[in-house]
Structure formats: C-alpha cells, structure tokens
Amino acid sequence: MQKNHDKLDLEERVSYIASNTSFDKNKGEGFEEVKTPGELEDGAITSGGALNLFSREAFALFCQYGAIGIIYGMIPQLMYPLFNNYLNMEGYQTASYNVLVTTGWSFKVFWGMLSDCVPIFGYRRKSWMIIGWVITLICLAIMTFVPLGAPYCDARLTDCTRPITNFTKEEVAKYFNEDASNRGSLFIMLSLFVSIGYVIADCAADAMVVQYAQREPQAIRGRIQTAIYTVRTLTSILAQIVVAFFLNGPEYGGSFGWAVGPNVPYAICLVPCVLVIFSTIFLQVEPNTKKLSFGQWCAQFWGLLQKRVMWQICAYRFIANTFQAIGATPTTPVASKWARVEPLNDSLSGVIGNLIFSGVLIVVGKYGLNWNWRYTIAAGTLGVVVVDSFVTFMTVWNVVRNQWFYTGVALADNVPGGIRFIISTYCAVEIADVGNEGATYGLVTTINNLASPVASVIYKYVDSYFAVSQKDIARDDHHVRLEVTYCFLISYACKCCSLIWLFLLPPQKTQMQELKRRGGTSKFAGGLLIFLFFCAIAFSLTSNIMAIYPSTKCYRIAGGKGTVNGTCPK
Structure with missing residues (x-):
C-alpha cells in the first residue's frame, strides 16, 4: 500500500531536541555543572529565562x-x-x-x-x-x-x-x-x-x-x-x-x-x-564558544554504549523495527496501475494522515502515559496489519479498485503508527541521563533509522523472485495477482514477527529504570554495537545506491531480477 514516507518519523526530530547541549564550552571537565530543577526559579533546568x-x-x-x-x-x-x-x-x-x-x-x-x-x-x-x-x-x-x-x-x-x-x-x-x-x-x-x-x-x-x-x-x-x-x-x-x-x-x-x-x-x-x-x-x-575536548566526548559516549539498558534497547529497536519495516516492492505500482491513485489524492491523504498522526500523539501523551508498552505496541502492530491487508487484498483481487478507498481506509494506519512512535520516545527519555542526552537520543534513534534501509534491502531481494515489475502489474492476470499477494503476505508475516522481540522491551518506566540501575555494563556488547552500526550503514547504502543505477540495478542485492552472463535481462 502506498505509504507516506514523506512523513518524517517525528522521533528522528525529537531525538535532537535532547541533543548535544549538555556539553559546555569552558568547564574544567568539558561539561557544564548541571543543577536540579529545584535549584532554579520555577523549576527551570538552566538559567536565562524563557x-x-x-x-x-x-x-x-x-x-x-x-x-x-x-x-x-x-x-x-x-x-x-x-x-x-x-x-x-x-x-x-x-x-x-x-x-x-x-x-x-x-x-x-x-x-x-x-x-x-x-x-x-x-x-x-x-x-x-x-x-x-x-x-x-x-x-x-x-x-x-x-x-x-x-x-x-x-x-x-x-x-x-x-x-x-x-x-x-x-x-x-x-x-x-x-x-x-x-x-x-x-x-x-x-x-x-x-x-x-x-x-x-x-x-x-x-x-x-x-x-x-x-x-x-x-x-x-x-x-x-x-x-x-x-x-x-x-x-x-x-x-x-x-x-x-x-x-x-x-x-x-x-x-x-x-x-x-x-x-x-x-x-x-x-x-x-x-x-x-x-x-x-x-x-x-549565538555566543562564541570554545572547542570541546573530543576525547572527553568520546569517553562519555563509550561509557554509555557499554550499559545494558543501552544495547538491549538498541537491539530491540533495530531487530523489531527491521521486521516491522519489511514492505512489498509492488506497493507503488499497485497504487498507480490498479487503484489508479492520482497524485492529488496521494498528497491530500498524506496531509490528512499527518493531522491524524499528530492527534494520536496528543491523545496518547495525555491519557496513555501508564499503558503497558508491550501490549500497546502489539495492539498497534496488529491493527496496522488488519487494516492494511484488508484494503490491499481487496485492491489486488479487483474486488474494490477505487483510489479513495485505497488511500482513505489506509489513513487508519496512522492510529497504531502514532501509538508505536510515542511509546518509543518514552523509552529514549527513560534511558537518557543528564550530561549524555544528545548521545543517548542520537544513538537510539539512529539505530532505529537504520532498520528501515536494511529492511528495504531484505524485502527487495525476496520480492525480486516474484513477477511484480511494472510490466507484470500492467498485465493484471491471475498469476501476477497471486505473485503480488505472496509479496504482501511475506510483509505482513514479518510485521507480526516483530512482536516476538517485545521481551527485550521493559513493559513500563519502572522496569526500564530498574534495568538502567542494575543492568550492568559490557565492553563486548558496546564494541559489537559500534561494529554492527557501521556494517548496517555500509550495507544499506551500498545496496540502495546500486538499485538506482542502470549498470547495477538488476543485481538481486539491489532488488533486481539478477544477471545473465553479466548483463541485465530485458
């Protein structure tokens, strides 16, 4: 189904709302002395006034x-x-x-x-x-x-x-x-x-x-x-x-x-x-500032990486979000050739979707602060699968092929999507300490962001074995519909499998804080986190860049159909 990827995962933006300012310019250790809110007037964290x-x-x-x-x-x-x-x-x-x-x-x-x-x-x-x-x-x-x-x-x-x-x-x-x-x-x-x-x-x-x-x-x-x-x-x-x-x-x-x-x-x-x-x-x-010691920044960041609460949450977010992000390559061709979605409808549905998404964030932030994270994420994920699969298969098998049905019903995806997002921000907040807010938010959300390109590589490779190209979709015969159905079934199965990893996520803030206090540290886990981070970046960028160039786009790792004697078959 046509997803509004133009929607910026708000968490990516919030991640740097807690970013980087805990480092100060001129203190002896490279960091500003942090006072508790009660030490300043009206509970402000730092002085200067609103x-x-x-x-x-x-x-x-x-x-x-x-x-x-x-x-x-x-x-x-x-x-x-x-x-x-x-x-x-x-x-x-x-x-x-x-x-x-x-x-x-x-x-x-x-x-x-x-x-x-x-x-x-x-x-x-x-x-x-x-x-x-x-x-x-x-x-x-x-x-x-x-x-x-x-x-x-x-x-x-x-x-x-x-x-x-x-x-x-x-x-x-x-x-x-x-x-x-x-x-x-x-x-x-x-x-x-x-x-x-x-x-x-x-x-x-x-x-x-x-x-x-x-x-x-x-x-x-x-x-x-x-x-x-x-x-x-x-x-x-x-x-x-x-x-x-x-x-x-x-x-x-x-x-x-x-x-x-x-x-x-x-x-x-x-x-x-x-x-x-x-x-x-x-x-x-902005006032002029002195250069911060890079060594001091690295020492604090390395200490953070070794904490169990850090690498366990990063592991959960990367693995679970990789499964969650497994999509289907015929999504866009189906929207254009079978549902006849016009750019006007596609864009307007994105506008309405953004408004619904924002409303969900407000509601959950006001009423759902103490909901069980595991149950809420499970309900949201299953909700996406139910709504999305209904609309998709009705369109694929030509039961209802209408652009308003295709994009309108899919707006419901924003409800469970908003729930999943806001809970993930609660997790990042619980992990962060005074003095390493930027590093904490930056790493947690970057690991999450890398799940999407890695998932893209995986499902493009799998779907390359099915007849779901633009020309195949244009034929619209029984075989093509069956091939498209297989692609979407694989996608929905992976989304459901993302729930298996919920055991890595504490159910609420109290349990998160307990893991933070007593989880211990591991240099091996910290080093492994760094290694996998760079591997994921290199792999995902290489594959996705290959997919857009004529000379490499037919390789299976790029989502193509493979090569015959080193050439791309027509």
Whole structure:
C-alpha cells in the first residue's frame, strides 16, 4: 500500500531536541555543572529565562524549521508522481528512493558530534547550520536547472494504461521514452545530499532549541518545542499541497489538464533554502564558544554504549523495527496501475494522515502515559496489519479498485503508527541521563533509522523472485495477482514477527529504570554495537545506491531480477 514516507518519523526530530547541549564550552571537565530543577526559579533546568516567541532569536529558529518543513515535505512526496509515474521507475527503485532521501537522519550522531566538538569561527551551531544549508542549496540548484527529460509515456498523447507490448514499434518510438527511468539516478543521488545538508542544519538547530527549552520554567517547559513543530508541520503540509495540485497532470498520472514541469518543485524548495541562509547569518543569535575536548566526548559516549539498558534497547529497536519495516516492492505500482491513485489524492491523504498522526500523539501523551508498552505496541502492530491487508487484498483481487478507498481506509494506519512512535520516545527519555542526552537520543534513534534501509534491502531481494515489475502489474492476470499477494503476505508475516522481540522491551518506566540501575555494563556488547552500526550503514547504502543505477540495478542485492552472463535481462 502506498505509504507516506514523506512523513518524517517525528522521533528522528525529537531525538535532537535532547541533543548535544549538555556539553559546555569552558568547564574544567568539558561539561557544564548541571543543577536540579529545584535549584532554579520555577523549576527551570538552566538559567536565562524563557525565550520570547516574538523575539529575533525565536524568529530565526522558526525560519530554520519552516525551511526544513517545506523541503522535507516536498522531496519525499515526489516519489509517486515524479519517479513512479513520470519516469516509470521500478518498485524496488522507488523503494530505494524512499530510503535514500531520509538517509541523512541515519548519521545524526556524527552531525551532532561535529556541532558539539568542532566550532567554526567560534560558533558551534550557526556555522554548521550554514554549511548544511549551502550543501542543500547547491543540490537543489542543480536539480532546478538540469532538465529531467520527457516522461516515460505522455498520457496527453496516448493511453498509457495499455501495456507497451500492445503498441507497434513505431508507436513505441513515438509515445514512449524507454530511457526515462535512467534519468532519475542523478536526481535521486542529489536528493540524498539534500537530505544530508538540511539534517546537518537541523541537528544544530535542535541543539539550540534544547538550550532555550532548558531555560523555561517547569510549568511551560515544552512551549518552544511545540512552537517549532507547529511551524514545521504547517510548512510541510503546504509543500504536500503544492505537490497535490501542481503535479496532478496526465504525465504524472493525474486528472488535471495542466501541470508544472518536473523541475519546478526543486525550484520552489530553493527559495526557502536561500532565505534561511540569510536569516542564519543575520538573525541567528549565538555566543562564541570554545572547542570541546573530543576525547572527553568520546569517553562519555563509550561509557554509555557499554550499559545494558543501552544495547538491549538498541537491539530491540533495530531487530523489531527491521521486521516491522519489511514492505512489498509492488506497493507503488499497485497504487498507480490498479487503484489508479492520482497524485492529488496521494498528497491530500498524506496531509490528512499527518493531522491524524499528530492527534494520536496528543491523545496518547495525555491519557496513555501508564499503558503497558508491550501490549500497546502489539495492539498497534496488529491493527496496522488488519487494516492494511484488508484494503490491499481487496485492491489486488479487483474486488474494490477505487483510489479513495485505497488511500482513505489506509489513513487508519496512522492510529497504531502514532501509538508505536510515542511509546518509543518514552523509552529514549527513560534511558537518557543528564550530561549524555544528545548521545543517548542520537544513538537510539539512529539505530532505529537504520532498520528501515536494511529492511528495504531484505524485502527487495525476496520480492525480486516474484513477477511484480511494472510490466507484470500492467498485465493484471491471475498469476501476477497471486505473485503480488505472496509479496504482501511475506510483509505482513514479518510485521507480526516483530512482536516476538517485545521481551527485550521493559513493559513500563519502572522496569526500564530498574534495568538502567542494575543492568550492568559490557565492553563486548558496546564494541559489537559500534561494529554492527557501521556494517548496517555500509550495507544499506551500498545496496540502495546500486538499485538506482542502470549498470547495477538488476543485481538481486539491489532488488533486481539478477544477471545473465553479466548483463541485465530485458
């Protein structure tokens, strides 16, 4: 089923809300002396007073998150209308796109380390914000001015729903651009570097948010986070609306009689990128700081890795989320060719889904603080499988093929998805100590983020043995439907298997704290955690990058059908 991968796992963002600011610039041990909230007026963690949300400093922060919201709301959302419909890339290639455009979040620990330990011209945050936005600007500029080429099949000229085998050679040469899918490789790689750029800036901005949040009295603490996430969510929704209405022409699989060119979305993203660079230079306020000892940072981080509570939760999150993230490569082709989902519907469902997801977070945060984590995650996971499988199989077997049914019923996925997410943030909070908040949040959420690309590699490899390519889906015969069903059954079985690992997760906060106090340490487990972390990054990036290049995309490790005498079969 078409998933809204444009939805940023909010936990990735929250992870650096606790990031990096526990390191101070000038204390003898490299860390600021931390006082308990009761030692400061109104329960504030640090002195300085709450930030005025109408001040210059607040406006500069809002600019950061406004730009992030537009770009992150736009780039992943282009997968369906642009890369699937316009360029006709295979399902395993669009699955790689979804992973690669969020790859920057898998390196949050490193971006945070740079922001903490490597000030440039005396600035730990502003300098890295500018560096990140400059990287983003360069990549967006290239994608704005380099032509993407003609669509694979222009629906303004012919019926693109017919299989290409039903056209004569002359008609194929006239109406089809069979090289279209190869044109997407450059844009996918540039989108990867766009994600790296703005995540670097985001990590530095989140660290500043922590500093402001710790100055707030206990009664209103969280106000600044609420404000920046409101800005980010609103601008993200605006970006999704742009995709919905501007990329809904026939060439993008939509019903409108007009649409903008394929480079226009990148030009739109370029505007806030330019503006935020100027706001960072002229509006962002940050005092000069001294360089933090890298050795001190490493010593604290290594100590954290050895704690059982750390590596056990990381193990749970990586293994369970790998099973949970096992998808099916025919997801996107089924949406476009069988459910006839238009870009307008796809984007609007993403907007509504974001609103539902946010509402779930508020409800669980207010009423579900003491729910049993294991039972709640199990209920949420099974809920996803029941809802998703019903809609998917009704569509696959042509019982109901309607884009509103396909996308509308699937919005219910946001309910159990929101429950699973908010509980995972509770876990990260319980693990963190004063002085290592950034390292704790960064590592836990990075391990979680790596589960998605590893899962992508696994299910692309498995699904490569089934007849579920774009051409197969277009045939829509009994054999193809059966092959697609197998792919989705494997996906749902893996999601259910993710519940097996719940024994690694303490059922509630009390048990988590008990594990933290008495769990002990292990140098071997800490070292193994580091080793597997780098292995997962290397493996997932290599496989997903191979999937988007013509010379390597047919290898099974990249999700293709394999090679014959070293060449890719047609």
